[in-house]
Amino acid sequence: MAPLLPEFKRLYPGICIELVATSGFLNLNKREADMAILLEKPNKGLLVTQKLTDYSLYLYTHQSLVETSKPKTLQELSQFNLVSYVPDLVYAPQLKFIEETALAQLSPLRSTSINAQYQMLINGAGVGILPIFIAEANEGLVRLLDNNIHIKRTFWLATHKETHSQARFQAFTKWLLEKVEASRARFVG
Structure with missing residues (x-):
């Protein structure tokens, strides 16, 4: 995702992006992160999740x-x-x-x-x-x-229910889904 972020920043210069690459999970329910791309679909908490891609x-x-x-x-x-x-x-x-x-x-x-x-x-x-x-x-x-x-595995996109509908999260989610869809061939072969 890192190579794509400059494009998003050009489109939305007022949205702060902090990319945290970690080999553990940040707790979205405790607001340790606003949004996460996960290897496993969360099954508890106040989260909105959607499949990003296989x-x-x-x-x-x-x-x-x-x-x-x-x-x-x-x-x-x-x-x-x-x-x-x-x-x-x-x-x-x-x-x-x-x-x-x-x-x-x-x-x-x-x-x-x-x-x-x-x-x-x-x-x-x-x-x-x-x-x-x-x-x-x-x-x-x-x-x-x-x-x-x-x-085969799946990436999941998760946000907290309270922030999910905010315009900045909607803009990022829409942009990310478009980028993933445009490069789907790079993910599954």
């Missing part, structure tokens, strides 16, 4: 690691490190996707940050599962075994 995750590696031979089976991945999350520090069940695959036997290289994982992968650290909108923005990453490893 997104796909696939297995990727750097092209330099597969120049001579691209793995065609899960067994052929045994030579690779697995770049993934630190299991005990995963803050949302939606990020526990290694358990949904047969990759757990690979030698791990872990981080709590998706950005750190991305940096490891573009520098040839091994294989890892990334959202399509992150991985395919870099031409150096190659998708592997997409018939075997394809995970």
Whole structure:
């Protein structure tokens, strides 16, 4: 979202935007944030939620690691490190996707940050599962075994009921939904 925010600010210069990227949840009910994009739909509190978009995750590696031979089976991945999350520090069940695959036997290289994982992968650290909108923005990453490893998740947009109808939130929500719709192909593949 960060690259898109300058456009919103040009359209609405009077609206203050503070982008907080956190690996935990800010409590909208306690007004720790005005609006949130979440991995899980909140099921309690005074919130208005709506589906923002589905997104796909696939297995990727750097092209330099597969120049001579691209793995065609899960067994052929045994030579690779697995770049993934630190299991005990995963803050949302939606990020526990290694358990949904047969990759757990690979030698791990872990981080709590998706950005750190991305940096490891573009520098040839091994294989890892990334959202399509992150991985395919870099031409150096190659998708592997997409018939075997394809995970779908959803982003949810949430605001507090008391602020949801305010003009600034309505303007941002409308703009964000338009941006997501215009680039839907970047999220699902």
